[in-house]
Amino acid sequence: MQNASLPYVDEHSTVIAAGTDDVWRSLCETLDRSFSRPGAAGYARLVGCADRTVSGPRPLAEGSAFPGFRAVAVIPSQELVLQGRHRFSSYALIFRLEHVGPGQSRLRAESRAAFPGLAGGLYRRLVIGTGGHVVGMRRLLSAIRRRAE
Template identity: 45%
Template sequence: MERLPYIDEHAVATGASRDAVWSALTYVLRDTMTGALWFARLLDTDPARATSTFEGRPGETLPGFRVVDAEPGHRLTLQGRHRFSRYRLTFFLDEDRLRAQSHATFPGPHGKLYRAAVIGSGGHRMLTRRMLRQIDKRARDTDREGS
């Protein structure tokens, strides 16, 4: 796996089961990333398309991301690139929380501008935290429905 500089880590406490969190994670990723296909095309991402059924298995794709490592119920690592950046997003499922850790590089002058727009503006932080909250809510709802 390519070494990329650390960007940040965000976490959400979750009272849901690991199975529910994993299921919610793959669902929210599929829903969120597939909905952003227009943005992936604009940035010329690799990969460009999603696997028809995304379950978080190595080699499966979402627009802008490929699963490079997965241990269901414990860890999911996505990696990708586009014209301004190479990046990795890893989700860790601990006993009582879900963490999202980001690594990326932004080469060249356009990459520096992109980093300022995405990371420096706080946009990445807001989107990552929102995604974690969505995953947690879906996982808790799934656990309640299953009870």
């Protein structure tokens, strides 16, 4: 699965009062913490995610995984590409960091996903159509920002 071939879903961004190295560290720690909780593993099993457990190197590197996601491209302090798949979707979450000024960074999170078939379409309506994805992404970016600042 190549993330560029997946349909664009949305992008969220936030400016963080910290350098890209600090934001990167916060991004990795927050992702590990958020997606390594028992609820994430349970959900990953329920929908049939390919990756259901925490595995691979830490700090995050290519091949690192947690429920629902596997790191497929890692450029520390610049870009992290996570991919995943389950019964209803193939998806990618791409984090990009950029320096925007002294002690300031922008963190962008781009979501891409395909939802094949009737079940995929229903799942898309539940996750994207209800606004749940937007709420989850905003919470995740806020948690990263709080941890970095």
